[in-house]
Amino acid sequence: MAMYQNPVLYADYSDPDVIRVEEDYYMVASSFTYLPGVPLLHSKDLVHWEIINHCVSSLPFEKYEEPSHGSGTWAPSIRFHEGIFYVFIPLPDEGIFVASSKDPYGEFKLHCLHEAKGWIDPCPFWDEDGKAYMVFAYANSRCGIKHRLDLVEIDPLCRGIIGEPVTIFDGEQIAPTTEGPKMYYDQGYYYILMPSGGVAVGWQSVLRSRSVKGPYEYRIVLHQGNTDVNGPHQGGWVIASDGRHWFIHFQDVKELGRIVHLQPMCFHNGWPFIGTDQNGDGIGEPVKEWKLPAEGKPEYKIAQSDDFVSSKLSLQWQWQANPRQSFYSLNGHRGLRLFCWANPSRENLLWYAPNALTQIPQQPAFTALTKVCLCGEADGDMAAIGMIGHSYSYLGLQRTDKGNRLMFYTGNVTNKELKGEAQEIPEISCPYAGNTVYLRLELFSDKTYRFSCSPDGIRYTFIGCPQPLCRATWTGAKLCLWSANKSNIRSEGYGEYEFIHIEDRSGGKEGF
Structure with a gap:
């Protein structure tokens, strides 16, 4: 049996x-x-x-x-x-x-x-x-x-x-x-x-x-x-x-x-x-x-990767607050557009962001890869991938007055309940030629994760040191995609995510 x-x-x-x-x-x-x-x-x-x-x-x-x-x-x-x-x-x-x-x-x-x-x-x-x-x-x-x-x-x-x-x-x-x-x-x-x-x-x-x-x-x-x-x-x-x-x-x-x-x-x-x-x-x-309780039954899987070809978000995605149509668009373009939203009520940090698009990791080790084009309108527009928890980090392509830059942020939550309180630090800032980049996040079995980036999806450069994985409030850490204006001004800019591909690195089968 x-x-x-x-x-x-x-x-x-x-x-x-x-x-x-x-x-x-x-x-x-x-x-x-x-x-x-x-x-x-x-x-x-x-x-x-x-x-x-x-x-x-x-x-x-x-x-x-x-x-x-x-x-x-x-x-x-x-x-x-x-x-x-x-x-x-x-x-x-x-x-x-x-x-x-x-x-x-x-x-x-x-x-x-x-x-x-x-x-x-x-x-x-x-x-x-x-x-x-x-x-x-x-x-x-x-x-x-x-x-x-x-x-x-x-x-x-x-x-x-x-x-x-x-x-x-x-x-x-x-x-x-x-x-x-x-x-x-x-x-x-x-x-x-x-x-x-x-x-x-x-x-x-x-x-x-x-x-x-x-x-x-x-x-x-x-x-x-x-x-x-x-x-x-x-x-x-x-x-x-x-x-x-x-x-x-x-x-x-x-x-x-x-x-x-x-x-x-x-x-x-x-x-x-x-x-x-x-x-x-x-x-x-x-x-x-x-x-096994029953043999010969369909071996369903929970979707993780997404090519964003549907007119609706796939069911593995959740926002960090009530969904709003103004957060995103899936119609008539290549991939998912996440708009560079400004936070009207407080500093534009990931822990405070209702428009952070999250999903639950489905294994203890994986690689998540996304290809994103930053269509920035205003300085501060950013498109990123990250992990949300009580200590968190994200890597994004950000428009500045000196041109596009790769920005690596780390955050620390000091008040974990309800609206909470957090602090963020831009750890690394380096110039980047162009507006399209491959962003990669690798979660390892030792409960650390690390970011890297590539202009062509072939040669990758690590950005920052490995980060400790940390749970969020009453939940595990969440993988996220996030576009925002880090200067916290209104903008019509957006990040266009062509895909996110997630590969199981824990010895199980690859996500899809």
């Missing part, structure tokens, strides 16, 4: 949740300040995935017109009920929202279920008596609570809550930092799967009760044990069409965020058991490989 290897996605699809609808699997993930948000992925075998949609096109609050680091769309859940896909999405500062659609490939409509500050990680549940509920957790950073799960009745059509929440679990002593609950019913029990103990070193717990409102019993069902998979938790349980049980979850690898693992799951004495017991302590541990 064919085997799969963990992680199934070496990519930052944080806080995954998964469902099966007939022979199709669907997964959603957090995206925080990056929009469109809450990517929707599809698979036939739980191992090979493709992006098919986003559940949130933009957020209906003015603050998301700018980057709001660490805010935005937190851990979502997805359910299919009476022909409708429901995605419950927490905004920790605004409340619980619901995106719904009859077609996973179509438009999702977003509405607010309940305004609240600090409610997070909601999961809906429709009981056999026709009543509906939502289990949720609390954000310590917003309301000072991090160890409690509450349950509230909701309208079955997900239009609002009914009554007041009741506490069904308080893990202050046995499961600190209780979050990410997912509710299920099977074989006479209500189960709530939940991560405990925090992202970096936590574990996966399960609650069990004969009644939806409890009381609930508690058990640890997955931990790191003797493996190198730290903090294995926060995910979803799904039953395959052949009756086998699976659990999909993340592992935090810091610089590149929270990557996705798939574990076999079974039941023992009425309790879920996840992974395998490798050290004899009776608790499951993550597997490195296992039998």
Whole structure:
């Protein structure tokens, strides 16, 4: 039988949740300040995935017109009920929202279920008596609570809550930092799967009760044990069409965020058991490989490279704030035009830039190459490639009063939340003859990356020293393309990116 290897996605699809609808699997993930948000992925075998949609096109609050680091769309859940896909999405500062659609490939409509500050990680549940509920957790950073799960009745059509929440679990002593609950019913029990103990070193717990409102019993069902998979938790349980049980979850690898693992799951004495017991302590541990859930299925891939031939941006791209049509153009020219936007509210730094176009790296080592023509109108116009994180850098071709120059900038984030604060330094400036350049970024397995450039795509010159890869706020580092006016004046200039080609250097298959 064919085997799969963990992680199934070496990519930052944080806080995954998964469902099966007939022979199709669907997964959603957090995206925080990056929009469109809450990517929707599809698979036939739980191992090979493709992006098919986003559940949130933009957020209906003015603050998301700018980057709001660490805010935005937190851990979502997805359910299919009476022909409708429901995605419950927490905004920790605004409340619980619901995106719904009859077609996973179509438009999702977003509405607010309940305004609240600090409610997070909601999961809906429709009981056999026709009543509906939502289990949720609390954000310590917003309301000072991090160890409690509450349950509230909701309208079955997900239009609002009914009554007041009741506490069904308080893990202050046995499961600190209780979050990410997912509710299920099977074989006479209500189960709530939940991560405990925090992202970096936590574990996966399960609650069990004969009644939806409890009381609930508690058990640890997955931990790191003797493996190198730290903090294995926060995910979803799904039953395959052949009756086998699976659990999909993340592992935090810091610089590149929270990557996705798939574990076999079974039941023992009425309790879920996840992974395998490798050290004899009776608790499951993550597997490195296992039998493929289904053979002969399409081996989907998540697109990375882009020749920008479509009239719409490909689904791997997200902006650092609410999308605007004024950021870019794809129609009637060669490649993607990113306009040299001036930031009207503050200094034009990458950390502050709503028009930074980002994507999630899909492997721990890669080469990204773009060919860009700077069509500068004003001094300060720049077109660049970079990596966004708490320390970041980018290399661009910039127009100055002394002609075009290659500019290498480094940045350091001093306030990581919401609008935040950052400092940037132009480390290197050198003259460049012409307005077209190949810009290359190479990420290495030692978690450093380096830039180089070429006038012809053949001979490359390194620019600057290798840079340490650094995570962003609640996410891994992001690859980005960015055009801006560094003098922060209005300009009609733009960078025209003919392509971006990304090649896997980690030993896997090349991106496309």
